[in-house]
Amino acid sequence: MIGPRRSLLAAVLAAVLAAVALTGCGDAADGRDSAAAEVGEVAALARNGIDTGGWATDFGRAIVPLAEIRSGGPGKDGIPPIDDPRFTGVAEAVRALPDNEPVLVVEGAESVRAYPHRVLVWHEIVNDELDGVPLAVTYCPLCNTAVVFDRRVRDRTLRFGTTGALRRSDLVMWDDGTESWWQQITGEAIVGELAGERLRQVPALTIGVGELARSFPDAQVLSQDTGFDRDYGANPYVGYDDPASEPFLLDGETDRRLQPKQRVLAVRKGRDAVVVPLDLARDERVLEFTAFGRDLVALWSPGVASALDQERIGDSRDIGTAAIYDASTAGALRPVPSRAGRFVAADGTVWDIAGRAISGPRRGARLERIAHDQQFWFALAAFLTGDVRIVSPPA
Numbered sequence: 001m002i003g004p005r006r007s008l009l010a011a012v013l014a015a016v017l018a019a020v021a022l023t024g025c026g027d028a029a030d031g032r033d034s035a036a037a038e039v040g041e042v043a044a045l046a047r048n049g050i051d052t053g054g055w056a057t058d059f060g061r062a063i064v065p066l067a068e069i070r071s072g073g074p075g076k077d078g079i080p081p082i083d084d085p086r087f088t089g090v091a092e093a094v095r096a097l098p099d100n101e102p103v104l105v106v107e108g109a110e111s112v113r114a115y116p117h118r119v120l121v122w123h124e125i126v127n128d129e130l131d132g133v134p135l136a137v138t139y140c141p142l143c144n145t146a147v148v149f150d151r152r153v154r155d156r157t158l159r160f161g162t163t164g165a166l167r168r169s170d171l172v173m174w175d176d177g178t179e180s181w182w183q184q185i186t187g188e189a190i191v192g193e194l195a196g197e198r199l200r201q202v203p204a205l206t207i208g209v210g211e212l213a214r215s216f217p218d219a220q221v222l223s224q225d226t227g228f229d230r231d232y233g234a235n236p237y238v239g240y241d242d243p244a245s246e247p248f249l250l251d252g253e254t255d256r257r258l259q260p261k262q263r264v265l266a267v268r269k270g271r272d273a274v275v276v277p278l279d280l281a282r283d284e285r286v287l288e289f290t291a292f293g294r295d296l297v298a299l300w301s302p303g304v305a306s307a308l309d310q311e312r313i314g315d316s317r318d319i320g321t322a323a324i325y326d327a328s329t330a331g332a333l334r335p336v337p338s339r340a341g342r343f344v345a346a347d348g349t350v351w352d353i354a355g356r357a358i359s360g361p362r363r364g365a366r367l368e369r370i371a372h373d374q375q376f377w378f379a380l381a382a383f384l385t386g387d388v389r390i391v392s393p394p395a
Helices: 009-023 029-047 090-096 117-123 209-215 278-284 377-383
Strands: 069-071 087-089 102-107 112-116 125-130 133-140 145-150 160-167 170-175 181-183 188-191 205-208 220-222 263-269 272-277 286-291 294-301 321-326 333-335 342-345 350-352 357-359 373-376 388-390
Touching (some): 102 133, 102 145, 160 181, 205 209, 278 294, 278 321
Antiparallel strands (some): 125 133, 133 145, 294 321
């Protein structure tokens, strides 16, 4: 999303002023005030490099200040979403992809699908359907947020695209039903007819291709045959995930309790959150903590490369991955030293990073996965206004 963008300030202002003039000569002062406020808001978008001329969006309905939305470079669907995804089997994917490349895994009622970050980093949105559930598989490289949503809102199924705009460095999406604008990290419509609506998040897990082959050998993997000419496997954001580096187009100061681009996992409740630094989970491998009155456990596994480090994703450093589960269903776990991504309970049951019992007395059982996000710290902190607690190392 980084790059220059053409601004049509004069045309936008002329169109807005003409629209206000047509509201004409009513006696209601509040109508004039409302129109003037809308002119000011849309003018703020224009000053931020956003051309509203090609949009059918109701910019008069917004739950955030429009001045916070800034051009990220491309225009409407300038970063093209994938609307007709094709899939391959795991065996073919393993031949084409390094074992350490990250994939975002979604488990449906009957099927499993995996979306390689090497594709997501170039397209940011995949409109898909899994076992009857329409999905928006989304990824914002600038915030490192990979989030999956149910695309159904108010009894309609929406298709999502990229606006080319950012708010607090995070991708702003749009839907084809109302052209409302949506915040990717929260799944909330922030501008337009659907402002205030929120998409239902669908649980997902990031693992490496090698772990995908071991844990989900029957999964379908998003193909690199997308119909677009992209250098899949290349990283267009080389070095962007340096933990100490500053975010792109983030207004204001970042919360300095952690480094801006330190990777974290977060369990949220409203505007509050309990945050687990990924490097703490890495150090502990099995990290027990509490969040909102529940005993939870974070399991960490190696074997996942950063998608935002070296020129080729497969050459990037291993950052690993983690998942959070209800500790009451997990019991006391410890990592299996000789088997990455495997954890053993006191009764001898062996669990994988996906929370499945793969051997032992409880074989076939599942741990209760807790809904959580994994992203850069600055991105999480930018959208939470309540109590945010960071988990400390065990005493």
